[in-house]
Amino acid sequence: MNFSHRLLLLCSLVGTFGLTSTFVHSRRVDAADTCQTPALSRFQRHQVQNGETLESIAQRYNLTTTTLVNMNPAVSNGQVTVGSELQIPPYNGIVVEIPSGQTWRQVAEKYQVRADTLFEINGCQPDPRIVFVPAGNVSPNPLIRQSSPPTDTQAISISGYPLESVATVLMPYGWQIHPTTGEAFFHSGMDLLAPVGSSVQAIAPGTIVFAEQQGSYGQLVIINHSGGLQSRYAHLNEIQVAVGEQVNQGDLLGTVGTTGEPTFTEPHLHFEMRSSSDLGWVAKDPQGYLQD
Structure with a gap:
């Protein structure tokens, strides 16, 4: 044929x-x-x-x-x-x-x-x-309907930490073995061990574009930063910001929880960094954006 x-x-x-x-x-x-x-x-x-x-x-x-x-x-x-x-x-x-x-x-x-x-x-x-x-011109991930990708795409460097103190990494970014099923899967962020109720904070200034329940993410907050970057904070217990709100580095977003479908049973924050592209919001290794 x-x-x-x-x-x-x-x-x-x-x-x-x-x-x-x-x-x-x-x-x-x-x-x-x-x-x-x-x-x-x-x-x-x-x-x-x-x-x-x-x-x-x-x-x-x-x-x-x-x-x-x-x-x-x-x-x-x-x-x-x-x-x-x-x-x-x-x-x-x-x-x-x-x-x-x-x-x-x-x-x-x-x-x-x-x-x-x-x-x-x-x-x-x-x-x-x-x-x-x-190919090119792929629509952004439909998860975020409240805001278009940022038009400010000038390369910038942002760094911060989403918790009040440095946490143990339960699972890093990239291809991993699921601890329960034993199967390979792509982990789009990193899981940071933290007790339920721990404060979760913005790693850099930006605009809240999502702040509610979202499938396996559970309670989720998404911030769009300048330079076409985005940070995501998942499995929260409480959300203390609203869509459209401007936040600064270190501002309280919510608290660590176990909502959604976490990979681990231990309470943790699932943290992601993404960049805007023709293929939508593409996952990046968060380690390069974290400053202890």
Whole structure:
């Protein structure tokens, strides 16, 4: 089967099943806070109407014409036929079948996409055989609807500490082994051991853009900082700030708790740093932003 026929088959599977049935495992490795509904399950169908062009359809869905052509091999010479149906992905990218003997991590490396981003966009599937590889113009993580990514992207350096005193790191950032299930998963932040009720404070000045319950994060506070940076404070017991509030370094955000679905039974603060990019809010190693 040649490449165009295989791509047509993949796109047909997307339209028919949303691709969820093509994954070897449908469950998530971990109740990862940032995991989205798999991109392959979010494809839409668009029936071409009279007067529409490939360009106008792409503009309607905030996509490039290249993406539409890649997703719809039947489109030839950039022309669409009235009454035909197009597969519309949630954002720009391509569908990739993982070659036998390779893993999605190797696919991420090949297409120069961060491994954690590819993992999250595909629903945190542990062993997918087909993945959606994003290109530019990917929408930000839908977790944050109250605020657009900061427009001030001048490189800056921020540092601070989210607790009143230095804490033991229960789990660092990066690929880890789940202490309960024994399975590998990507940890998008670091877990800092602290008693319930301990004060949680802002590591740098910024604006509160999220302050409420959010899935496995539990009680969550998110701060947007200048320079396109963001900090997240999860599993809180209490939240003592509100959306839109301006905070300074060291201001009280809430207290340590055990809400949501913590990885460990010991009370801790789950702390993340993220940066704004075309792929949304991309997780960064928090260690580089912590100042004891």
